Amino acid sequence: MHVAGLTLAPFHAVRYQPQRVRDLAAVTSPPYDVVVQPDGRKRLETAEPHNVVRLILPEGADHAAAAARLRHWRANGVLTADPRPGLYVYEQRTDAAGVLQRGLLGTLALSPPAAGVVLPHEGVMADVVEERASLMRATHANLEPLLLSYRGDPAGPAARAVERAAGGRPLLDTVTPNGVRHRVWPVHDREEQAAINAELTHHRALIADGHHRWATALRLHEEHGGRAPWDRTLVLLVDTARHPLRVRAIHRVLPWLTPDAALRRLDGAFRATRVPGPLEHALARLEAAGGPALLLADGDAFQLLDRPRPELLARTVPRDRPARWRELDATVLHSALVDHLWRPGRQPGDGGRVRYLHDAPSALAQARQLGGSAVLLRPVSEATVFALAEAGVVMPQKSTSFGPKPASGLVLRDLADEAPDRIADES
Numbered sequence: 001m002h003v004a005g006l007t008l009a010p011f012h013a014v015r016y017q018p019q020r021v022r023d024l025a026a027v028t029s030p031p032y033d034v035v036v037q038p039d040g041r042k043r044l045e046t047a048e049p050h051n052v053v054r055l056i057l058p059e060g061a062d063h064a065a066a067a068a069r070l071r072h073w074r075a076n077g078v079l080t081a082d083p084r085p086g087l088y089v090y091e092q093r094t095d096a097a098g099v100l101q102r103g104l105l106g107t108l109a110l111s112p113p114a115a116g117v118v119l120p121h122e123g124v125m126a127d128v129v130e131e132r133a134s135l136m137r138a139t140h141a142n143l144e145p146l147l148l149s150y151r152g153d154p155a156g157p158a159a160r161a162v163e164r165a166a167g168g169r170p171l172l173d174t175v176t177p178n179g180v181r182h183r184v185w186p187v188h189d190r191e192e193q194a195a196i197n198a199e200l201t202h203h204r205a206l207i208a209d210g211h212h213r214w215a216t217a218l219r220l221h222e223e224h225g226g227r228a229p230w231d232r233t234l235v236l237l238v239d240t241a242r243h244p245l246r247v248r249a250i251h252r253v254l255p256w257l258t259p260d261a262a263l264r265r266l267d268g269a270f271r272a273t274r275v276p277g278p279l280e281h282a283l284a285r286l287e288a289a290g291g292p293a294l295l296l297a298d299g300d301a302f303q304l305l306d307r308p309r310p311e312l313l314a315r316t317v318p319r320d321r322p323a324r325w326r327e328l329d330a331t332v333l334h335s336a337l338v339d340h341l342w343r344p345g346r347q348p349g350d351g352g353r354v355r356y357l358h359d360a361p362s363a364l365a366q367a368r369q370l371g372g373s374a375v376l377l378r379p380v381s382e383a384t385v386f387a388l389a390e391a392g393v394v395m396p397q398k399s400t401s402f403g404p405k406p407a408s409g410l411v412l413r414d415l416a417d418e419a420p421d422r423i424a425d426e427s
Contacts, residue, residue: 005117006150006200008106009232010085010193013186014141014412015172020078022048024174028182028409029053031144031209033128034358036366050078052409056143061131063138070139074414081417082171087187087196088411089165090236092404094180101245101404102162103238104196105145105184105411110221110231118148120207121389123397124215132216142217142234142413145406146210150203152239157195159242161187172410182407205237206389208245208402229418236406240382248401249379251363252333253355255372256344259298262373265341271307272296279360287378292332295376299368308332316340321393324384329377330396356398 021027026048035041035057044053050073058066073079088105108118136142152158165185173183187193207214217233224230238245254262263272275282275295282302286295292313293306316336317326325331344352357363360376367374380400388395 005203006205006237007109007197008087008104008193008200008235008237009109010087010188011107011232011234011413012081012083012085012417013088013105013171013184014074014079014081014414014417016050016409017077017080018172020076021050024172024410025176027051028174028176028407029056031405031408032056033212033356034405036357036362052143052412055139055141056135056408058135061134063135066135067138067140070141070414079412081414082186084186084188087193088171089162089185089187090406090411091166091183091185092180092406093183094404096179099180099404101238101243102166103236103243103406104158104162104187105234105236107142107232107413108146108148108235108237110217110233111226117204118207118214119204119389120211120214121385121395122207122211122399123394124211125397128212129215129219132212133219136216136220140415142415144210144213144408145234145236145411146213147208147245147402147405148205148235148237149208149240149245149402150200150205150237151241152203153199154241156199157192158199159239161192161196162239174410176407180404180407182410184410200237206386208238209405210235211397229415234411234413245382245402246404247379247382247385248358248403249377250398250401251357251360251377252338252375253357253363253366253370253372254338254342254344254375255355255370256352257342257373258371259296259301259303259373262296262342263303266305267341269309269312269336269341270305273304273306275302275304277302279364283360283376286376292327292329293378294329294333294337297364297367297374297376298372299364299374308336312336312340322388322391325388325393325395328380328384328395328399330380330399333375333377334396358401 016027027050029044029052041053041057044051055066055070090105091102093100165187168185170183170185175181221230275285282295285304286293289306292308296303296305363374
């Protein structure tokens with residue numbers, strides 16, 4: 001018997017009105033967990049008074065203020081909802097780097113069997129889920145889509161719909177400061193939407209980015225008893241058979257630990273080899289290492305840590321997981337080092353909290369600023385991610401960074417636009 005898979009429902013896309021903002025690129029932001037705090041947030045806030053970072057990362061985590069701001073921008077016409085619900089094709093293109101990615105924006109059902117249809121591959125942090133849930137309770141909005149991947153039929157209805165839409169005039173077209181061109185087209189035809197879903201229902205998807213948003217959506221779905229509009233969440237679904245995602249590492253900063261102290265605490269449990277810079281050379285040495293390996297740095301000097309003692313791993317790494325999971329760099333880092341040899345102890349404020357950064361230069365800069373250590377990791381192969389996810393095994397939190405990620409601020413979903421009386425009027 002066929003088990004239902006993915007389905008995407010149309011929604012009223014909430015978008016910035018070009019005549020009310022300086023330009024569309026200036027109101028966009030990277031996803032909330034990629035924005036470097038606090039400097040990156042402040043730069044975005046000053047770029048344009050209506051930058052979406054004021055919604056996704058309000059100063060002081062003031063979620064009530066974010067909700068009031070969203071309502072104010074809606075009331076003043078800065079943000080407006082498309083009158084017709086639809087699916088949307090979203091394209092990111094960087095000609096210089098040869099990047100072209102297209103996917104479908106829509107709302108995905110959260111009710112069973114969605115739990116077996118959408119495959120997470122990372123654990124989540126309870127405090128982050130609660131913070132995101134608080135923001136969503138306040139705003140009643142999906143401010144950023146999840147990024148999901150699946151492998152579709154290159155000649156199927158979904159692929160044809162994407163290509164057909166991309167041949168027309170886009171609803172929006174802008175180039176962000178990083179040189180990426182973003183375009184969005186609507187798919188309003190109901191027969192075409194039905195054909196897309198007839199294909200998608202035979203597929204499952206991997207959460208490429210947005211595990212905390214997924215966990216948040218599931219929590220609020222449960223809180224509201226599965227009632228609409230809390231029964232769906234906004235996603236960007238990318239067919240990686242046509243548009244492969246790129247997998248990058250997520251690096252760590254340990255504010256409580258200097259590299260010298262880290263090396264002393266190793267006490268020979270890893271081989272430590274000094275590696276000369278620059279950063280690109282050190283990362284190449286890390287990439288060439290065999291077995292679990294890490295790059296320890298303070299922004300100026302690098303130490304390659306590899307060949308951990310087997311008895312240390314046997315004592316600290318959980319044994320109830322597949323060997324592929326036990327050998328991940330992030331597994332070894334957290335199990336053997338952060339939770340054992342490098343335990344932070346009692347630290348003031350958040351000085352004992354691991355910080356996660358998506359690019360190595362930012363990790364080095366923050367380590368230097370805080371007087372701690374950066375730990376640079378290698379990316380995990382997409383095949384490993386899929387294999388573990390399909391086996392029901394989640395990777396250590398913040399293990400991978402799939403991209404390119406959708407820019408925040410281009411398309412939002414306001415749950416107020418999906419009130420039962422409005423839906424009845426449109427049917």
